[in-house]
Amino acid sequence: MKIVCIGAGPGGLYFAISAKLRDAGHDITVIERDPPGATYGWGVVYWEDLLDTLYRNDRESARRIRAESTLWQEQVVSLRGTDKAYLGGYGYSVNRAPLLQVLADRATELGVRIQYETVVEDLAEFADADLVVVADGANSRTRQRYQDQFGTRVDHGKNPYIWLGTERVFKEFTFDFEPTPAGWVWFHAYPSAEGVSTFIVECTEPTWRELGLDRLGHAETLRLLEEVFARPLRGRPLISRSRGKPATWQRFTQVFNQTWRHDNAVLLGDAAHTTHFTLGSGTRLAMMDAIVLAQELYDHPETALAVKEFDEAGHAALREAQIAARSSMAWFERADRYTDRGAVEFCYAMAGRHGVQRPWQYQMFLAQQNLLVRRALRWAGTGQRWYRARRRGEPWRSR
Incomplete structure (x- = not known):
């Protein structure tokens, strides 16, 4: 089968890997408009369920991804830098640049061709392909050209946010809310590489404008944010440039498509659907899309039937995730309404932003505020990681 994949992000590259593993006879080309190594943002987070899936699907790339990843344990929610509350759990994060390099190297090893600095203008360029996988992100130019055929709806969140890095290493997944004369500003931070953390700053639109962040240059923006978050940053600077490009303020792009297929093309990952970054x-989801689509192509000799099954099953599976994502985004757009309470009550309100919580969950949450309970939960998490790593046949890493 001749397959063209537009976009060399995690979804596109992992689809190429997954399809090649199932049928080495596929002729797959990945086309990317940016040069090798170019990417935006810093780290992305994932959990054990994805790692289990990656090891089952392709042990080699999973092993390399885990080696590039950093462990974070516990979540901390802070008001004014001093009043804190805690949520349990742990996860992993990996910087986008090494993640993409791992996937590109693995795809190349399997015989996938990757063409960088190549712009796709029209799907008609690939009329001779059996399948064109459109995986060029939330702002997909290809999807925009055929938005009527896909039934595309694009909305934007209200809050401005900017994706930065910092040399302050956060061992926990940290949310910190700081008051300013213009209103509240907050960040989401987590470790993403050796000596570096991802640092996403967010606020409401009125606060953003009142602080002048809509007018300041990126150097002045960093200085202002370093002043606002001086206490949690502990004197460490913020980093704007990632792979040479300065970060810019954005509003989250919500993408929905009535169908993910048109002629010989299918949407995948953020080109097909998005979920708010707070999830x-x-x-x-992009990498899971890649696995499912590759498996459908393997299971069904007819490409049209495989894509139809992928489209219908994908929409059904995503429903709950998209509802939760919309609820999460809406909560943060109203977060300053909850800041008149202490960190414990604020944290519990944030934890319940995805839906109704039962009374026993509140009691469990209160117990987690006890230091001894938190230590016990961290030990339990360590045991769980050891067990799942052993089950996967993965070398044990405590970090």
Whole structure:
């Protein structure tokens, strides 16, 4: 089968890997408009369920991804830098640049051709392909050209946010909310590489404008944010440039398509659907899309039937995730309404942003605020990681 994949992000590259593993006879070309190594943002997060799936699907790339990843344990929610509350759990994060390099290297090893710095203008260029996988992100130019055929709806969140890095290493997944004369500003931070953390700053639109962040240059923006977050940053600077490009303020792009297929093309990952970054599921969902589509092509000799099954099953599976993502985004757009309470009550309100919580969950949450309970949960998490790593046949890494 001749397959062209537009976009060398995690979804596109992992689809190429997954399809080649199932049928080495596929002729697969990945086309990317940017040069090798170019990417935006810093780290992405994932959890054990994805790691289990990656090891089952392709042990080699999973092993390399885990080696590039950093462990974070516990979640901390802070108000004014001093009043804190805690949520349990742990996860992993990996910087986008090494993640893409791992996937590109693995795809190349399997015989996939990757063409960088190549712009796709029209799907008609690939009329001779059996399948064109459109995986060029939330702002997909290809999808925009055929938006009527896909039934595309694009909305944008209200809050401005900027994706930065910092030399302050956060061992926990940290949310910190700081007051300013213009209103509240907050960040989401987590370790993403040796000596570096991802640092996403967000606020409401009125606060953003009142602080002048809509007018400041990127150097002045960093200085202002370093002043606002001086206490949690502990004197460490913020980093704007990732792979040479300065970070810019954005509003989250919500993408929905009535169908993911048109003629010989199919949408995948953020080109097909997006979930708010506060869920940390975008990369996971793109890579799961890649596996499912590759498996459908393997299971069904007729490409049209395989794509139809992928489209219908994918829409059904995503429903709950997209509902949760919309609820999460809406909560953060109203977060300053909850800041008149202490960190414990604020944290519990944030934890319940995805839906109704039962009374016993509140009691469990209160217990987690106890240091001894948190230590016990961290030990339990370590045991769980050891067990799952052993089950996967993965070398044990405590970090």
